[in-house]
Amino acid sequence: xxxxxxxxxxxxxxxxxxxxxxxxxxxxxxxxxxxxxxxxxxxxxxxxxxxxxxxxxxxxxxxxxxxxxxxxxxxxxxxxxxxxxxxxxxxxxxxxxxxxxxxxxxxxxxxxxxxxxxxxxxxxxxxxxxxxxxxxxxxxxxxxxxxxxxxxxxxxxxxxxxxxxxxxxxxxxxxxxxxxxxxxxxxxxxxxxxxxxxxxxxxxxxxxxxxxxxxxxxxxxxxxxxxxxxxxxxxxxxxxxxxxxxxxxxxxxxxxxxxxxxxxxxxxxxxxxxxxxxxxxxxxxxxxxxxxxxxxxxxxxxxxxxxxxxxxxxxxxxxxxxxxxxxxxxxxxxxxxxxxxxxxxxxxxxxxxxxxxxxxxxxxxxxxxxxxxxxxxxxxxxxxxxxxxxxxxxxxxxxxxxxxxxxxxxxxxxxxxxxxxxxxxxxxxxxxxxxxxxxxxxxxxxxxxxxx
Amino acid sequence: xxxxxxxxxxxxxxxxxxxxxxxxxxxxxxxxxxxxxxxxxxxxxxxxxxxxxxxxxxxxxxxxxxxxxxxxxxxxxxxxxxxxxxxxxxxxxxxxxxxxxxxxxxxxxxxxxxxxxxxxxxxxxxxxxxxxxxxxxxxxxxxxxxxxxxxxxxxxxxxxxxxxxxxxxxxxxxxxxxxxxxxxxxxxxxxxxxxxxxxxxxxxxxxxxxxxxxxxxxxxxxxxxxxxxxxxxxxxxxxxxxxxxxxxxxxxxxxxxxxxxxxxxxxxxxxxxxxxxxxxxxxxxx
Numbered sequence: 001x002x003x004x005x006x007x008x009x010x011x012x013x014x015x016x017x018x019x020x021x022x023x024x025x026x027x028x029x030x031x032x033x034x035x036x037x038x039x040x041x042x043x044x045x046x047x048x049x050x051x052x053x054x055x056x057x058x059x060x061x062x063x064x065x066x067x068x069x070x071x072x073x074x075x076x077x078x079x080x081x082x083x084x085x086x087x088x089x090x091x092x093x094x095x096x097x098x099x100x101x102x103x104x105x106x107x108x109x110x111x112x113x114x115x116x117x118x119x120x121x122x123x124x125x126x127x128x129x130x131x132x133x134x135x136x137x138x139x140x141x142x143x144x145x146x147x148x149x150x151x152x153x154x155x156x157x158x159x160x161x162x163x164x165x166x167x168x169x170x171x172x173x174x175x176x177x178x179x180x181x182x183x184x185x186x187x188x189x190x191x192x193x194x195x196x197x198x199x200x201x202x203x204x205x206x207x208x209x210x211x212x213x214x215x216x217x218x219x220x221x222x223x224x225x226x227x228x229x230x231x232x233x234x235x236x237x238x239x240x241x242x243x244x245x246x247x248x249x250x251x252x253x254x255x256x257x258x259x260x261x262x263x264x265x266x267x268x269x270x271x272x273x274x275x276x277x278x279x280x281x282x283x284x285x286x287x288x289x290x291x292x293x294x295x296x297x298x299x300x301x302x303x304x305x306x307x308x309x310x311x312x313x314x315x316x317x318x319x320x321x322x323x324x325x326x327x328x329x330x331x332x333x334x335x336x337x338x339x340x341x342x343x344x345x346x347x348x349x350x351x352x353x354x355x356x357x358x359x360x361x362x363x364x365x366x367x368x369x370x371x372x373x374x375x376x377x378x379x380x381x382x383x384x385x386x387x388x389x390x391x392x393x394x395x396x397x398x399x400x401x402x403x404x405x406x407x408x409x410x411x412x413x414x415x416x417x418x419x420x421x422x423x424x425x426x427x428x429x430x431x432x433x434x435x436x437x438x439x440x441x442x443x444x445x446x447x448x449x450x451x452x
Numbered sequence: 453x454x455x456x457x458x459x460x461x462x463x464x465x466x467x468x469x470x471x472x473x474x475x476x477x478x479x480x481x482x483x484x485x486x487x488x489x490x491x492x493x494x495x496x497x498x499x500x501x502x503x504x505x506x507x508x509x510x511x512x513x514x515x516x517x518x519x520x521x522x523x524x525x526x527x528x529x530x531x532x533x534x535x536x537x538x539x540x541x542x543x544x545x546x547x548x549x550x551x552x553x554x555x556x557x558x559x560x561x562x563x564x565x566x567x568x569x570x571x572x573x574x575x576x577x578x579x580x581x582x583x584x585x586x587x588x589x590x591x592x593x594x595x596x597x598x599x600x601x602x603x604x605x606x607x608x609x610x611x612x613x614x615x616x617x618x619x620x621x622x623x624x625x626x627x628x629x630x631x632x633x634x635x636x637x638x639x640x641x642x643x644x645x646x647x648x649x650x651x652x653x654x655x656x657x658x659x660x661x662x663x664x665x666x667x668x669x670x671x672x673x674x675x676x677x678x679x680x681x682x683x684x685x686x687x688x689x690x691x692x693x694x695x696x697x698x699x700x701x702x703x704x705x706x707x708x709x710x711x712x713x714x715x716x717x718x719x720x721x722x723x724x725x726x727x728x729x730x731x732x733x734x735x736x737x738x
Binding site for chain 1: 486488489490491492509573574575576577594595596597598599679680681682683684685686687688699702703704705706707
């Protein structure tokens with residue numbers, strides 16, 4: 001009997017390992033601590049900033065700030081190191097320590113760090129957490145005054161984000177040689193012309209479109225969503241986000257449903273292995289000629305322009321036509337945030353200011369790395385390669401609209417909702433019923449929105 | 453003397469309490485709150501999280517996927533593990549070499565092997581390239597991007613990773629069976645199958661129990677391979693319960709709700725394990 005009891009207890013103990021991760025001892029105590037700390041540090045900062053700075057300087061010790069960054073084909077370790085080296089050399093006494101955000105979801109990485117009490121001092125891509133009270137420190141007004149008014153955002157009246165840049169979203173990159181071989185002399189301007197181009201390429205034995213899947217969840221629908229769906233939605237409903245949030249519009253709306261059905265009609269043109277490629281793999285496959293077109297973000301333009309393996313002259317770019325003929329484009333604003341838990345906020349904001357416009361050479365270097373554009377009142381420009389130049393030229397005659405899923409501030413959709421839609425869009429791409437998928441979006445948005 | 457010996461358990465008990473019991477108790481308590489994992493404030497919501505789970509279709513799908521992976525992997529690693537252990541038990545001099553080879557995947561980092569498998573299974577990866585090289589290009593398939601293939605791929609990788617571990621468990625059990633019993637069986641005219649059926653199996657029931665319970669628990673908690681290979685996709689097709697727990701907690705800021713799912717999973721695993729123990733007790737020979 002005893003033996004039995006011991007076995008059962010051991011069994012329960014092994015099974016219990018399942019939930020140990022969720023039992024964060026910080027639930028009550030540390031959360032309260034964080035709140036206390038945030039109150040204290042806000043008071044310290046707002047009441048006696050000079051005193052804090054004086055203390056920092058007089059201590060004689062180096063200040064070390066942690067900076068959460070991510071690495072891509074464009075944002076390499078060398079790019080970050082160059083920025084760090086420049087700042088440290090111009091600001092003796094302040095050291096920057098890089099924290100690499102691993103995994104496919106940067107917000108999830110930051111949330112995990114926050115829960116573990118290891119929040120980096122300065123964050124790139126802080127938007128997801130910015131609406132939560134007490135996570136990021138309020139940005140000094142004199143710093144925000146340096147940026148375009150349209151780029152400054154607030155959450156319930158609090159401005160906790162430093163504008164970093166704006167990134168143009170999607171266009172279609174194409175392989176000029178394959179177009180010429182298929183007898184295509186002009187890039188398509190309408191939806192029908194686009195499908196005709198796809199047919200011509202397919203008839204000639206080329207794969208018309210490259211796609212992305214695998215663990216890069218964000219990338220499956222990225223090109224079509226930002227290039228076509230967003231355009232259709234904002235052309236039909238200029239206040240789309242607000243209308244959806246106020247319940248005036250539903251996600252089951254016909255415009256959205258029809259646009260996604262049009263996407264499904266394109267799946268026959270996509271590369272067979274699309275859903276197994278990461279974004280980096282897909283870019284590489286496209287550049288090596290595995291497909292003739294790739295709907296991808298503006299970051300691919302500098303990737304192509306700077307390629308040492310392929311010539312930028314072999315590639316071109318055009319605006320993706322929409323089924324209704326809507327002619328809009330969108331940009332994604334990006335921000336930095338200084339954690340409320342940062343012990344040297346003044347130094348942290350100094351670093352933000354230095355990189356994001358204070359030192360025009362470094363800001364230019366940062367923007368140029370990923371093909372993004374300045375948001376400072378005094379614009380910072382740089383020489384662009386041929387593909388990026390064409391990308392920007394293509395925007396002429398198109399109207400700028402917000403990107404629904406990336407809108408920051410009070411009109412933003414609830415945390416976690418974009419990830420939910422991305423999964424649903426993957427289902428749609430792999431053949432799920434569009435209306436059935438969309439029928440779950442309203443309820444999910446409400447469920448997530450109820451979580452404060 | 454007895455009192456003094458109890459003192460020796462104190463350090464282990466303290467470590468276990470701090471690292472296991474307190475977090476477990478924390479998870480139970482959190483499951484009755486709406487804490488978002490970030491804010492200082494939260495409300496007690498009673499059994500709401502548990503009630504919400506009943507209507508959560510995404511969770512239902514994750515449970516189904518988890519059970520599917522668990523059933524396929526647990527059955528395969530146990531049957532194959534026992535079979536290979538039987539073979540290795542006869543291999544004599546090479547037993548240790550083969551044991552090390554089979555055990556190797558288990559000691560490697562799961563994330564590292566997942567990336568290796570990703571390179572193998574990608575559409576333009578090693579497997580399809582080899583098929584093409586040997587003139588079997590028509591057999592090339594999308595092993596990750598297709599929902600049905602994706603879950604099969606997860607199972608194959610997990611079987612490959614866990615097989616060596618279970619093989620070692622069985623081998624250790626088999627080697628404890630007294631030789632005399634087999635000799636007696638042979639003297640009575642028993643064939644190989646009868647030796648296996650009436651001597652090996654009854655004598656290794658404790659080993660089978662441990663192996664089956666371990667495999668069920670490991671697969672019910674499947675996360676890392678799914679995260680790296682498919683990220684739960686395409687869509688939700690390979691999303692497991694643990695993946696769902698992490699998404700709810702850190703993706704949706706619903707730590708209270710995710711704790712409720714974790715408690716639910718704990719109860720399921722505990723129930724399955726106790727059931728298995730009871731069953732094994734009945735089959736065990738003294």
